[in-house]
Amino acid sequence: MCGIVGAIAQRNIVPVLVEGLKRLEYRGYDSAGIAVLDTEIKRVRRVGRVAEMEAAANEINLTGRLGIGHTRWATHGGVTEPNAHPHVSGDLIAVVHNGIIENHDEKRQALQAKGYQFESQTDTEVIAHLIHSYYVQDRNLFSAVQKAVTELVGAYAIAVIAKDQPDVLACARMGCPLLIGLGDGEHFVASDVSAILSATRRVIFLEEGDVAELRRDQILILDKDRQKAERKIHVSDVSLASLELGPYSHFMQKEIHEQPKALSDTIEPLLEAGFVPELFGANAKELLSKVDGVLILACGTSYYAGSVARYWLESIASVPCQVEIASEYRYRDAVANPNWLVVTLSQSGETLDTMEALKYAKSLGHDKTLSICNVRESAIPRSSEMVFYTRAGAEIGVASTKAFTTQLLALFALTATLAKIKGRLSDTQEQSYLDALRHLPGSVQHALNLEPQIKIWADRFAPKEHALFLGRGVHYPIALEGALKLKEISYIHAEAYPAGELKHGPLALVDDNMPVVVIAPNDVLLEKVKSNMQEVRARGGELFVFADLDSHFSESEGVHVIRTPRHAGVLSPVVHAVPVQILAYHAALQRGTDVDKPRNLAKSVTVE
Template sequence: MCGIVAAVASRNIVPILVQGLQRLEYRGYDSCGVAVHEASLGNTGAGGLRRARSTARVAELMAQVQHEHLQGATGIAHTRWATHGAPAVFNAHPHASYGPNVAPADSTRGGHVALVHNGIIENYEALRTHLRSRGYEFASQTDTEVIAHLIDSLYDGDLFAAVRQAVQQLRGAYAIAVIHKDEPHRVVGARAGSPLVLGVGTGAQAGEHYLASDAMALAGVSDQIVYLEEGDLVDLQPGRYWLTTQGGKPMDAQQRPVRTVAAHSGAAELGPYRHYMQKEIFEQPRAIADTLDGIEAVVPELFDGPHAAAWRVFKEIDRVLILACGTSYYSGCTAKYWLEDIAAIPTQVEVASEYRYRTSVPDPRTLVVTISQSGETADTLAALRHAQSLGMQHTLTICNVATSAMVRECKLAYVTRAGVEIGVASTKAFTTQLAGLFLLTLALAQTKGRLTPEQEAAQLKTMRHLPVALQAVLALEPQIMGWADEFAKKENALFLGRGLHYPIALEGALKLKEISYIHAEAYPAGELKHGPLALVTSSMPVVAVAPHDALLEKLKSNLQEVRARGGVLYVLADADTQIESSEGMHVIRMPEHYGQLSPLLHVVPLQLLAYHTACARGTDVDKPRNLAKSVTVE
C-alpha cells in the first residue's frame, strides 16, 4: 500500500528518494510526492522546505522535480493509496503545516512542518476540530494533515520532542517521517501498526541514514536494516541515529539490532514478459522448487522459530485456527480440507478483518496460523494479536518475507521462497503458500501419529514432482488464450468447484474480478439449485474445476444443470474424467491428476484466464484500479 522513503545525508538525496518510490510502485498508489529542506545542502539563501506532488506515476514526479530543480540533503517522499480523500494533488503527501492563523501558501512551499504517513488515524475528526479552534486551516481531506498541524502546535525547538508528544494523542495506525524548517539536518520517524525500517549507511554512504516502509525501497542504497517495533520513535541526523520507546526510553543495539538484508532490486526486473503478473505465473515452478529446496523429510523442525521448537508446540495443540485475508484466506480454506482429512485436526478458517470484531470461544490448545504474502497485512496482524490476547499463544505464520512483522511476532514460521511479487494480483505467493500449508499438514499428521513412513515418502515424492507438473500446465496457455477472447466480451462469470477445489474456484473468481473488472462469483457446485442457477444464461460463462476425484460424478450432474438452462461451460478436466467438448461445453484437459495436491495445478489455468482476459480488455494488469499490493491499513 502506501510507501515511505526518507533520508538525511550530506549530498542531494532527491534521486535516492524517487528511486525508492519506484521500488515501492508495486504496492499500488494513486499519487506521489517529495519534500526536501533546501538549506540542508548549505543553500542558506533558500533555506526552507519545498515539495513536489503529482497524481501521475513516479517517473512523472521525477521529471517535475528536475524541472523545478528540487534539491536537498534531507528529505521525505511518499506514494499514496487513497483512504481519506480522493486521489488529487491537494490530498497527496507530503502534507504541510504553515502554523495557526495562516492560510495554506503556495503548495510547492513546505511550510513549518512536512510529513508523510502510512496508516489511518481514527480520531482525526476530533483532532481536526481541536486544531481548527486553535486557528489551523486545512488544505486537504485527509486524516494525515492533522498530524502535521498537531506536531506544529507542539513544536518548541525540538522536532523529536514534538513528534513524541503528538503520537501520544493519535489513535489508529501510523508510520510517519517528519522534517521541520528550523532543523535542516533532521528526520524524525515513528510507527504503530504500520511498518517502518531504518537503513544505516555504510562505506561511501557512512553517516547517511534512511527510513522506509519496506527494506526493498533501500535496495542498492543500504542493506543494513533496523526493524522498528510497535511504539518506536527514531531520530535521524547525519552521522548518528537513536531510537526510543513512545515513553522516551532509549533503545540499544541489542534491543533493535542491525540486520543485513539482501533486498535485491534485480528480482523486480520484467525481463521478456509483458507484465509482472505473467512473469510471476511462469515463475511458479521455480518458486515451488525453491520453497521445497533442502527438504529431505517431513519434520516439525521445518517450522521452528527463534524462540520455540515446533515439535513441542505441535504436541500441545489439538485444533487449528487460520487467519488470513484475500487470496491468503483462500489458501487457508484449501488447507482446512488437508488438515482435517490427512491430520484429522479440527480446523477453523477466519477472515482476519472480521475475526477480532466478534465474540469467539478461545482455546489455549489451538495453533493459530496466519498467512500473508508480505507479512505486514494490517488486518491479519491485528487478528493475530487479538488471538494472543485471548490466551492463544501457540502461533505460526506462513509468509513470504523472513524479516516481516508476522514472522517476528509468531513463535513458529515457514518462510516460502516465492521471491518478490510485484503484480497486485497474487499468483506465485498463493501456490507457495499452499506448498507450505501442505507441509504443515504432513508435519502435524506425523506428530499426531497419523502419517506412516511410507505415506511420508509418497507425499514428498509427489511434492518434488510439482515443478515439472506445473510446467506442463503452463503449456496450456494457448488454449486458455482462446477462452480469454470470449470472456473479454462478458460482464459476469460464475465459477464452480466441489470439495477441495471450491476454494480454487473462489480464487479463480477473485483473480478475474481483480484485474479484468468482470463481476465473478464462485460457488460450491452443489449449491447451484439453491440460488445461483437463476443467473445462468447463454451470456453468463460458467467455469468448472473438474478433477478426477470422489465428487466427479456429482459435479457432472451439476454441469448438466447448467447446460439444461442454456449456460456455456468452460471446464478444466483431468484426462480421465470422460468430459468431452461439445456445443456449449468447452474443455481443456489437465496433463495429469494430482490427488490432494491438485489445487496447486488447477489454479494456474485460472490465473492465466484472468491474465489474458484482462489483456484483451486493455486493463492495467499489474496495478488494477482501487487496489494495493500490501494492505497495511485496516
C-alpha cells in the same frame, strides 16, 4: 497500502526518493509527492503515477540533501493534489504517513480552535499540524514527534522533516511497517526494503511504538516507553533483479511463470528433512504436540489458501480446523480454545487486519501461534511463536500468484507434520507425499505450458461482464480464487460457488451470456461435477472446463475443455490454481486494464 521513502545525506537525494517511490508504486498509485529541504521546504505533488511527479520535479530542477516521499492509496479524501502527501504545516513541517488516524476528527477540531487551517480532507494533515504545535515550542523536531504521536489513535508510519533542522529526519511507527536503511554517512527510511535497495542492504526494522531520529552519522531509536533501544541490523537478501520485469510484460505475468522455482525453493527444506516440527521453529515440537485443532486467520487470497488447508487438516491429520476472515474475527466474541493452534497467513507479514486478529487471539489465551509469511522479519512473524517462511521471492503484482501457491505448500507441510506427530502418517505415506512434492514444480510447469490455449478462452471472456466459477471439495477454494483473480484485474464481475449449490439459487443467473468456469480434477467428486455441468448446459450456459489429463471429458457444443497435467492427488489444488491465474491475466490484457496496478486496490493492506 501507501509507500514511504526518506533520506538524509551529503548528496542530492531526489533521485533516491524518486527511484524508491517507483519501487513502492505497487503499494499505492493514486498520487505521489516529495518534499526536500533546500533552505526551505520545497514540495512537488501530482495525481497519478510517480512518473508524472518526477517530470514535475525535473522541470524545476528540485534538489536537496534531506527529504521525504510518498505514493498514496486514497483512504481519507479523494484523489486530488491537495490530498496528496507530503503534507506541510506553516512552511516549517512536512510529513508523510501510512495508516489511518482514528481520532483525526477530534484532533482536527482542536487544532482548528488553535487557529490551524486545513487544506486537505486527509487525516495526515492533522499529524503535520499537531507536530507543528509542539515544534514551535522548543524547535526540537524529535521531541515534537514524540509528543505528537502520544495523541494519535490508530495506525501510522510517519517520516517528518523540519525547515529549521536540516540535519534531522524523524520517524515513528505503530501498526504500519517502517524500516531504517544504514549507509555510509547517510541514512534512509522506508516502508519496504525494495525502496532503498539501490542505496543499502543493511536495515533495521522498527518495532511497535518506536520513534527514531536519523542524522547523517548516527541513529537514535526510542522504544514505546521512550527508553533507548538497540535494534538488530539485518542484511536484506532481496535482489534488485527480482524487482525488475526482465523479458515479461507485467509483474503478474512474471510471477505466474516464477511459480515452478518458487515452489522448488519452498519445497527444498521439506525434501531434505521430511515433515519434522523443526521446519516451523526450535520450539515447534513441544507446541505442536499439544495441538487439538487449528484456527486459520487470513484475508483475501490468503483466506482461500487457508480454506484449502481446512480440507487437508481434517482429512489427513484428523485435526478440526476453522478458517476465519481476519477482519471479521477480531470484531466478534470468539470462544477460544488454548489447545488450538492459531495460524496467520500474510504475504507481506504486515496485513493490518491479520495482525490485529492475531493480537486478539492472543488476548483470548491462544499461546500456540504460527505465521506463514513471505517477508522475513515482518511484523506478524515477529509476533508469533512459530514461523514458516515461504520462498516465493518478491511479489510486486497486486494480484497474488506465487505467494498463494507457496502458502498452499506451507499449509500442506503443516498438515503432514501434524499428522506425523499424531501418528496418522505412516513412513510409506510420508514418502509418497514427499515424492508428490518433488514432482509438483514439473506439474505446474505443464500447466503454464497451457497458456496459448487459455489465452484463446480469455479472448472470449473479455467482452463479458459476469462469470461464474464452480468447484467441489478441496477445489472449491480454487474456484473462489479464480473468481477473485478475474474480478480484481479484469473488472469482470465473477462469483464462485460449490458446484452442488448451483441449483440452490445461482442457476437462475445462467444464460448464454454467462460463462461458467469449472474446476474438474479427476477425483472422487468428478461424477458429481459432471452432473452439475449438465445443469448448466440445460439452461444454455457455456462451460469452460479445466480437467485433468486422465479425466474422461470430451468437447461438445457449449463445452470447452483444457486438460491440465495428470491428477496431482492431494496437491491438485496447487496445480489447478495456475490456469485460473493465466485466464484472469489474459482477460485483463484483452480489456486493456492495468494488470499490475488494478484500480482501487493496493498490494500491502496496512489500513483497516
